[in-house]
Amino acid sequence: xxxxxxxxxxxxxxxxxxxxxxxxxxxxxxxxxxxxxxxxxxxxxxxxxxxxxxxxxxxxxxxxxxxxxxxxxxxxxxxxxxxxxxxxxxxxxxxxxxxxxxxxxxxxxxxxxxxxxxxxxxxxxxxxxxxxxxxxxxxxxxxxxxxxxxxxxxxxxxxxxxxxxxxxxxxxxxxxxxxxxxxxxxxxxxxxxxxxxxxxxxxxxxxxxxxxxxxxxxxxxxxxxxxxxxxxxxxxxxxxxxxxxxxxxxxxxxxxxxxxxxxxxxxxxxxxxxxxxxxxxxxxxxxxxxxxxxxxxxxxxxxxxxxxxxxxxxxxxxxxxxxxxx
Numbered sequence: 388x389x390x391x392x393x394x395x396x397x398x399x400x401x402x403x404x405x406x407x408x409x410x411x412x413x414x415x416x417x418x419x420x421x422x423x424x425x426x427x428x429x430x431x432x433x434x435x436x437x438x439x440x441x442x443x444x445x446x447x448x449x450x451x452x453x454x455x456x457x458x459x460x461x462x463x464x465x466x467x468x469x470x471x472x473x474x475x476x477x478x479x480x481x482x483x484x485x486x487x488x489x490x491x492x493x494x495x496x497x498x499x500x501x502x503x504x505x506x507x508x509x510x511x512x513x514x515x516x517x518x519x520x521x522x523x524x525x526x527x528x529x530x531x532x533x534x535x536x537x538x539x540x541x542x543x544x545x546x547x548x549x550x551x552x553x554x555x556x557x558x559x560x561x562x563x564x565x566x567x568x569x570x571x572x573x574x575x576x577x578x579x580x581x582x583x584x585x586x587x588x589x590x591x592x593x594x595x596x597x598x599x600x601x602x603x604x605x606x607x608x609x610x611x612x613x614x615x616x617x618x619x620x621x622x623x624x625x626x627x628x629x630x631x632x633x634x635x636x637x638x639x640x641x642x643x644x645x646x647x648x649x650x651x652x653x654x655x656x657x658x659x660x661x662x663x664x665x666x667x668x669x670x671x672x673x674x675x676x677x678x679x680x681x682x683x684x685x686x687x688x689x690x691x692x693x694x695x696x697x698x699x700x701x702x703x704x705x706x707x708x709x710x711x712x713x
Contacts, residue, residue: 443518443529443554444569450514452573454506455538455548458488461503462633463581465494467591472583472635481633485538489548511536511550522556530555540630543622543642544599545574582646583632588671593656595646595667597629605705608683614704615665615684618652620644625698627668637668647704650688664692666700679708 462484466472474480477497479487484494492506492513515531522529532553539547549572557564577597585595600619602610614621626643627636648670650660663670664678669692676692683706693701693708701708 443556444571446518447515447550447552447554447569447571448573450511450518451548451550451571452575454489454509454511454514455546455573456575457505457509458485458538458548459546459575459580461488461494461505463583463586464505465503466583466633467586469496470587470590472587473633475635481630482537486536489536489538490533526559528555528557528559530557538630540628540640540642543628543644544577546577546630548573548575577629580629582629582667584635584667584671587635589653589656589658592658593653597644608706611704611706612684615647615689616649618646618649620646623698623703626666637672637674647689651686654688660688662688662690664690664700666692669700682707682709685709 462473462481465478465484469478471478473484478484479495487493487495488503488506489511492510493500493502495501512533515529519529519531532555534551534553536548536550539549541547549570551568551570553566553568555564555566578599580597582595582597585593595618597620598617600614600617600621602614602619602621605611605614613619621644623643623645624641625639626645627638628640628642629644631638631640631643646667647665648667650665653660661670664676665688668674669676677695678690678692679701680687681689681691681701691700691704691706693699
């Protein structure tokens with residue numbers, strides 16, 4: 388009887404050990420699968436965040452372009468409404484005015500802050516807020532810190548809108564976190580914008596849209612006539628750049644452009660005309676030059692500056708004074 392009881396005890400002992408092994412193996416298998424699932428889930432979250440952060444580059448670039456484009460249009464509207472250049476009276480200079488528009492959609496004049504309608508819901512900060520809302524829907528927290536925003540010019544027909552910022556992206560479950568410094572630059576073609584010089588000098592009554600000349604060179608008077616009557620623009624390093632014109636800075640620039648003022652359009656608008664070289668920054672400026680009436684095309688109001696004064700537009704446009712001399 389004792390032997391039988393011992394055999395049963397041994398049997399139950401082995402059974403208990405086997406069951407324990409099965410339970411342990413099952414537990415480890417479950418844990419391994421769960422760990423694998425967790426790792427795969429984490430990888431998916433990290434991959435999602437990584438792709439989202441990559442997409443932010445394009446989104447931020449688009450936002451900078453849209454906000455920059457609208458800011459330039461808003462600057463045009465502002466100087467036309469107030470009939471003054473940036474930096475005059477209590478208007479901010481170009482750099483300050485642009486940054487304020489780009490980020491906040493406003494211009495501060497003295498102690499007054501004026502919102503500009505064209506920037507409503509379209510500032511750079513508005514766009515980053517919308518990005519944050521979309522990120523939140525995917526379980527990602529986005530935070531943007533804007534260090535600076537500026538506008539500059541690196542070639543005659545383009546302006547550069549640049550934004551320096553930091554982007555912090557964090558998974559709500561604490562899976563991953565990125566903090567990235569970014570320097571974004573978007574280029575805007577100035578073709579189609581209105582020349583600020585004409586806006587203020589002609590009281591908004593005889594404006595001129597910036598269009599690159601279609602005349603490759605000035606071989607004869609027909610080429611010059613087309614360029615003149617159309618008030619096209621051409622590159623000239625003696626002329627001011629597009630951005631310089633916002634502040635009535637009529638100095639020279641490596642990115643300078645110039646047009647020939649069609650005085651007939653100004654007269655038709657009921658404005659007084661100047662008997663000066665038709666080159667816009669000379670015509671609207673105070674620079675002392677020697678000029679003369681041009682032989683061809685023959686308009687009694689069309690004058691160009693000539694020798695001995697640089698930059699000698701008579702030679703630049705391959706024209707002659709009436710009477711044949713310089």
